[in-house]
Amino acid sequence: MPSPLSEAARAAYSKAFGLEPTVLAQAPGRVELLGNHTDYNGGLVLATAIDRGTVIAGRSIPEREGQVRSTGFPDPDRFDLEALETDAPGAWGRYVRGVVWTLREAHGPFQGGFQAAIAGDVPLGAGLSSSASLQAALALFLLQAGVTGQTADLDDPARMALAKRLQRGENEFVGVQSGLLDQFSVLFGRAGMALSLDCRSLEYERLSLGSPPPAIVICDSKTSRRLADGMYNQRRAECERVVAFFQAKRGPEAVTWLRDVTLEELQDAWSRLDTVGRIRARHVLSENERVRQGVEALRAGDSARLGHLMSDSHASSRDDFANSSSYLETLIESAEEAPGYLGGKLSGAGWAGCTVNLVEATKADDFAAAVRHHYTRRTAIVPDVHICHAAAGASGL
Numbered sequence: 001m002p003s004p005l006s007e008a009a010r011a012a013y014s015k016a017f018g019l020e021p022t023v024l025a026q027a028p029g030r031v032e033l034l035g036n037h038t039d040y041n042g043g044l045v046l047a048t049a050i051d052r053g054t055v056i057a058g059r060s061i062p063e064r065e066g067q068v069r070s071t072g073f074p075d076p077d078r079f080d081l082e083a084l085e086t087d088a089p090g091a092w093g094r095y096v097r098g099v100v101w102t103l104r105e106a107h108g109p110f111q112g113g114f115q116a117a118i119a120g121d122v123p124l125g126a127g128l129s130s131s132a133s134l135q136a137a138l139a140l141f142l143l144q145a146g147v148t149g150q151t152a153d154l155d156d157p158a159r160m161a162l163a164k165r166l167q168r169g170e171n172e173f174v175g176v177q178s179g180l181l182d183q184f185s186v187l188f189g190r191a192g193m194a195l196s197l198d199c200r201s202l203e204y205e206r207l208s209l210g211s212p213p214p215a216i217v218i219c220d221s222k223t224s225r226r227l228a229d230g231m232y233n234q235r236r237a238e239c240e241r242v243v244a245f246f247q248a249k250r251g252p253e254a255v256t257w258l259r260d261v262t263l264e265e266l267q268d269a270w271s272r273l274d275t276v277g278r279i280r281a282r283h284v285l286s287e288n289e290r291v292r293q294g295v296e297a298l299r300a301g302d303s304a305r306l307g308h309l310m311s312d313s314h315a316s317s318r319d320d321f322a323n324s325s326s327y328l329e330t331l332i333e334s335a336e337e338a339p340g341y342l343g344g345k346l347s348g349a350g351w352a353g354c355t356v357n358l359v360e361a362t363k364a365d366d367f368a369a370a371v372r373h374h375y376t377r378r379t380a381i382v383p384d385v386h387i388c389h390a391a392a393g394a395s396g397l
């Protein structure tokens, strides 16, 4: 059955270009259940794709051009595929070019160009990976439309290769030094399943969230993290300083990632480490352990335990990684007072955006109403509350 989002993309395409689209592709957003800022440290993550996403509708064209409309932004975008500008106005235009860039790097010149309309319902800049959702939907669209000259049938190894390429596009073309969590999650999602990933070995597993699963309730503080983008790269640099310290101690071949250091080693070297780097590292290394325990909790069907681990993760992000905010704290406090709460944390980069909460399924509506009430009373901002389900990864439609 066509979803409202695919109908919106289809209608936007027809309105802008006067034709029916011939290709549609979708990708979900994602939420990080555990493993905050562990991915670029070679660590462990636990995430799920969510039933909010991006749909792209359009056609291939003979001209070597990209012609793109988004239902979320007024201005059309048009660019030469042979001369991709890295400074395109607007983040979504940069992400679109970044996908073209990375597919061309991988597969060589395109056979032609494309016209496309984008519709999405992942809140932007809220920590739910609207950008990876756009990247994966566009990549699937371009593969399906035949403009890359590659097959669009993606098995898991091909999905992993694509996830890595899209991450490279975000790192090198868009200039955000993110890890693999987002692209992996939006490509590997499955209904009812959480996803665990070891970002060093790239081993992954799909794990049932339970039957019935607890509700995944995402609360949007309605504060945006755009101003904090520099903070992400700064945190990454702080972690890399600790890696450099241990490389000097143990040799560069022994330590590639922060993951290669143990919590015991960190404690032993504590007084010789810089005061900022060591607490950032403590967060990352203890977070890896929480992911391990979270995977065990899922295997045991223990949602209450998973919820506790999420709350512990939030405390560690707040106190050691310093990526919470007063709004996110108020949102967590509001959740703690709401019925059915099993645990919750900030999601994604942090500093603003959303919290993710695990809630007893039968109490999700009451939980949502209570969080809305408490947060609005305290901040005069009405939060958006999304009761989400684990969803399938990117695909053609």
Ligand code: GLA
Pocket (backbone or CB within 6 Å): 032, 035, 036, 037, 038, 039, 040, 127, 178, 179, 180, 181, 182, 348, 349, 350
């Ligand atoms: C952002 C990045 C991810 C990850 C998270 C924090 O969402 O894009 O790669 O680092 O922050 O866990």
